[in-house]
Amino acid sequence: MIKNKVCLITFQLLFSITVLFSQDTVALRYGNSISAEIIKKHLSVLASDSLEGRETAMPGMIKAAAYVSQQFAQFGIPPCNTGSYFQQIPLMKQFPENMKLEIAGKVLNYGSDYFTIDAPPSLQLNANEIVFVGYGITDSLSGWDDYKDKDVSGKVVLILDGEPVNKKGIALVSGKKEASKWQNDRMTKVELATNQKAAAILLIHQDYEKTFEKMNKRLAAGRLMLDNDEAAKSTPIIYVSKEIGNRILLQGGTDLASWEKKQVRKRKSMGLSIAQKVEVVNNARKVSCNNVLGFIEGSSLKEEIIVITAHLDHLGKREDKIYYGADDDGSGSASILNIAEAFEKAKNEGHGPKRSILVMTFSGEEKGLLGSEYYTNFPVFPLKNTVANLNIDMIGRVDTIARNSVNYTYLIGSDKLSTQLHSINENANKIAVTLNSIIVTMIRPIN
Ligand SMILES: [Zn+2]
Incomplete structure (x- = not known):
């Protein structure tokens, strides 16, 4: 069942392009050279034990990329990136042990005290002051502003999860009983601190232990990121436990519970600055991986690329x-390989596409x-x-x-950015395979 579907959908994708050929019969001939058997042959290599699930920057993925490039070479497709089939991507791999966080001369323990998801790959940060900005809220509607009269530029900010709520359960920011958007909106809080040019963000996570337990394995396996300027300039976001939050506040003469009581009583933002040395070090590991490219040059419209x-x-x-x-x-x-083979064959026999295909x-x-x-980007x-x-x-x-049918495909975004792609696709489908299309209007933005 799946075999047929793979074949049919691959046909359809091929014909989305091949209607650009002048003769549909020629397109159908080369389309018919795509088969479920060939795709299965490639797939049995790509999904084999020795490729170990093809994780990025791991040996199995390197073997998979080598297989794809060897197949391109076998089809007669020349390398197109200055003599190579590969486009090398510089990456950084972040492991917990690459990081050090020291506050007031004491090195904190990864896991029990803190963990991080976002940090610049190479970092040596020394600060002398921590600014506690309470819940880190700037709310234009109510006028609540935890950053009012505070300069956090180049300093470490300490932010508390959630929002201020009084004894009756009324949120101080909104004046309502229901939680406001600030209750769970860490992203906006991080954005606010970043816009104020904070050097680092320490976020007291309200559910620290459970969250760390959930993420621990994933973080320990290493987190990959592009090694670029954006990563280098990013603000480190470090989640800390309540105990660490309290330890920092004690240096400022208070603790979370007392501070909270005072803020609720005064009904206004009550942040404070604490003179305390902070050192954050990060040295992520440099690794890389490859996109694999095959280029089939077009004829009369070869400057245009699909x-x-x-x-x-x-x-x-x-x-x-x-x-x-x-x-x-x-x-x-696996389908890409069979599609590439069909187009290269068509080109070699004088029936190549007008536009170039990458x-x-x-x-x-x-x-x-x-x-x-x-x-x-490149x-x-x-x-x-x-x-x-x-x-x-x-x-x-x-x-x-569509459990009882294999004769369908999801078509995502074809009617969004282009005025022609969707109708070209529908037309090709009619000529070639008559699949049922399930049109999904969502489209994923390009980063
Ligand atoms: Zn996927």
Whole structure:
């Protein structure tokens, strides 16, 4: 069942492009050279034990990228990135042991005292002051402002999770019984502190232990990020326990409970500055991964480029268990290979497409779309000439909406950015495979 579906959907994607050929019969001939058997052959390599779930920057993923490039070479597709099939992506891998947090001469314990998700990969920060900005709220509607008359520029800010609430359960910011948006909106609080040029943010997490327990394994396995200026300039966000929050406030002559009581009594923001030395050190490890590119030059409109993509990476191993990622997105990557082969064959026999086609497998998708972000920042072919990107993901999936049928596909975003892509696709579908399209209007923004 899945075999047929893979085949049919791949046909459809191919024909989305091949209607650009003048003769539909020629397009159908090359379309028919794409088969479920060939895709399965590629997939059995990509989702094999030895590739260990293709985690970005791990040996299995390096083997997968090598397989894709070898296949491109075998099809006769020449390398297109200054003699290489690869586009190398510089990354940093953040491990908890790469970091040190010292407050008032005492090195804090990772896990029991603090953990971090976001920190610049290379950091040596020394500050002499911590500014406690209470709940870290600036609310334009009510006028509540925890930053009023405070200069936090270049200093470490300490922020408390949640919002101030009085004994009757009334939120002081909104004056209402229901929690306001500030109760759970850490992102806006972080943004406010960052805009005020804080050097680092210590956030007292209201559910510290449970959250750390939930994230511990993932953080210990290392977090990948692009090694770029944006990461280098980012503000470190460090979650600390209530005990650490109290320890810091004690140096300012108070503790969380007393401070809270006083603030509720006075009904106004009651932050304070505490003279305390803070040192934050981070030295993430430099690693890299590769996008793999194959370029099939077009004929009369060769300057225009259509990009066909899939992400080659998956989750890798968790302890001894391999997450093979046959569907996500081995299926899309295997299809890319068969599509590339068909177009190269058509070109060699004098029936190549008018526009150029760039087939590309991305790396780092599961780590936050790192490979596609890198390509859009450093495109090998000018983005202004790139007329469309068809991305294939998880074509082996049968979901609850269409459980009894394999004759369908999800088409996401085809009617959003382009006035033509959707109708080209529908037309190709009619000529070639007559799949039912489930149109999803959501579109994921490019980073
Ligand atoms: Zn995916």
